[in-house]
Amino acid sequence: MSFKSEVRQSTINNLLEKVRDRKYDKYLSRLTLKKVRGFSDEHISFDFPVTAIIGPNGGGKTTVLGAAAILHRSIAPRQFFSKSGNYDAEMQDWSIEYEVIDRSVSAKGSIQRTASFKNKKWNRDALARNALLFGVSRTVPASERKELIPCTSRKFSVPESRVEAFTDNVRKCISRILGKSVEGFKRLKVNASGTVSMLTGKTENGVGYSEFHFGAGESSIIKMVAAIEAAEDASLVLIEEIENGLHPVATVRLVEYLIEVAERKRIQVVLTTHSNEALKPLPDKAVWSATKDKLFQGKLDVASLRAITGQIETQGVIFVEDEFAKTWVEAILRESSKGLVDHFEVHAMAGDGTAVAMNKYHNANPAIEVPSICIIDGDSAQIEGERVLRLPGAAPESFIFDSCVDTWPSIGGKLSVALLQRFEREAEVLALCKNVRTTNMDHHLLFAQLGEKLGLVPDATVRQAFVTQWAQTNTQAVDEILARLEALGNA
Template identity: 60%
Template sequence: MLKTQIRTSTINNLLEKSAQKNYGKYLSKLIIKKVRGFTDQPVAFDFPVTAIIGPNGGGKTTVLGAAACAYKDVTPRRFFAKSGIYDESMLDWSIEYEIVDRALNPKDSIRRTANFKNRRWNRDAPDRKVLMFGVSRTVPANERAELLKCARGDFKVPVDQISAFPDTVREAVGRILGKDVTGYKSMRIQNSGRIQLLTGVTLKGLGYSEFHFGAGESSIIRMIAEIESADDQALILIEEIENGLHPVATIRVVEYLIEAAERKRVQVIFTTHSNEALMPLPSKAIWVATQDRIFQGKLDVGSLRAITGQIAKQAAIFVEDELSKAWVEAAIRQRNLTLIDHVEVHSMQGDGIAVATHKYHNTNPAISIPSICFIDGDSREHDDASKRIFRLPGEMPESYIFDSVLNVWDKFGRKLSVALLREFDQLGAVKKICEDVRRENMDPHLLFVQIGERLGLLPEETVRMAFCTIWAQAFPQEADKIVSAVSSSLKGRTT
């Protein structure tokens, strides 16, 4: 399983810095009062690296463009161009901002507005360096018109226009791409330096030009070099950050951006369809755009279809996390197997985002299928059967499931051992491991991880599903309550 290398302490320090507005320049918040499908939708930048996710056409680029328009460095038409009489919907578009700019106000935030009236954008935008990396950054060198002059047999660049990359660039690119880029260089094609061609070197020392780079390799080198040469406290905007990248490289790019946010105090906002891009980020750093609403919170990108009703099932079920997902699915599978074909269960990674998404789903007139929400026993959200928000049994889910299953060991211990991929004759050893882990455990969220480690590095998902399945078999009445909540919401819909 892919993992991030960012420390929790780094995340917490940056969260605190954002909360205290400890920056010289920082975009703290924007409110899309009216732009495209959004009305009165706030986006708070509680972390200096922010991901905007959502389905195609959901409004990710709208949010990115709204952020860009906060500053003089970007013209609004870069994102919101008007095409004659064909864009009359732009009438009265407006975006409000809360901005930190210590040069303008040393003690407090300033407020600004960008609006489209009388067929033009009006704004009093402060200065700040903004770097824009659009999807065109991954266009291969041989398809870029400005580099075609370099694709000649007699092409040559003076030595004084060729430069090696600084150590910070080489180290960052090396970590992201997983290769040594010590011999890589940049050639200025024009004296202004606006057009450049990259060169690399093989393991045998043979040189080659950017025309033989991978698109992702080229875009990463250029992007990192530009970020490193930019002023501190710049705003960096990136469209579809995963374009041209392997999943591991995508994680490493986001890790680099977090490190750059800490070291150079830059702020980054990017759009993505990639779960890997979200992995290093805290929940507060992720916003979901869904055509007319914007939610804060981490979720699986695969859930986006369910949020907008784009699933071929009779209902969507939103739960807090992967454990709740396994738990609900196990209850349905064990107690009403036919029902499993009519629903999709989606982990939303937080009770707030699960409830908010569920409420949006059921109040959106464009979505015809219902949704159901299950919150954990320790959630501060309110359960309400009339709104199809149900509470799972117990307090701490991991503890409740774990302890419940151990309490029926005499009857179900053999089944659990087999589900944990052990032989019948290892029943006693498995029980001892479970008891030892429970006695030594200090964080119930890690119970299934620790069991897996003691059982020969068994994946957490396998342990989790084993316990949830045995729980559903051992406690049919409790499992039936979960299934009943689902089936009652689907009356007349299943076939």
């Protein structure tokens, strides 16, 4: 079942346009890692106010997050890039360049800033923007936090003046993310200054309990939302491993909340994640992959990072433009008499440009021994080559749909059964196909629209049925692609 976000597409589009038109008082537009750890002259642009950085462990996600953080005075560089005596000599001459919008400094254009590590210290042109950092330590259970040990005493209590109830708006935002009421939840200032705090809650029956009995993810959500809602507008929010301690549904809702608050309070968010759920509400331009020494823009399945970094055990890797192309190519592989489907991993990227770039990087990396190939759609503007080949037809969905309809006399019965219909209904199914093709305005929706008319058959089932029949029927086109892939596997 395809994902449907609670965030309206119009909201996504408005935020993309707002960034494009630079309609912000404070905004980090772009940074370039001139020389930081394994990165050299790698840039990342923040084309959407909520940006996700994905990548394998050690791939550089936190490096990018730290680079964004240390532009701001409120975050010390040592929080991300500490130097340990003589054991971090490689930090010498590290340098980061920034393009920033700050209307208090420049009323119209963007400004440039740098941060560099020279003579054993950081030098930076830091900006006075409010920045909130939520590190992985936010999910440490209350029972493991030393500052809360005094709260375990049987006599522990705080004056009523140090008990804070959450505002209606904060409670509403938290409740939506967690999927439960937090009506009776409060924050206790453990010490007079409020630097140490503890949460309390109530069950549906009104029984009170302390943060010692909260889930780690639950308490982190409450604290993050309360801090973000209290922060001044146009703040920068930085979150490490956003999915830590959260159910996948809560992860999705948290990202949706961040998009909503980015629109409402004009905040900017940079987060790192290993979670596909965290990426679902975001547009392609909001996602960047960090792979040790390279940064790539575009949404992709987190599992695909294994292929990009060479962490695979197959004969070869195939990069394609999207999920439909992945389904199509896998159907082609299944037609191989040599079992190529078991020897290749197919990974969907976010567009033809990303697929070609990933393929180029993969094959150029000397640390990766498994070869890859890129298969682009027929309507792609990318250039074919030795390791880039093209699927037949123009628009993939309409090409497959029309090809199957044109060969209906020979495949109609089998295709109808694959579409979860009776064999005898093939004439009715053909009529529905023609009706959908006539009324369709977006070829990407052809299979979803047909599935709806067939009695809410899932889009994925319809796509799979069509590409399988096409692959079994068009043997010449299939054999040509398989020959290229077999040659790659034997290279």
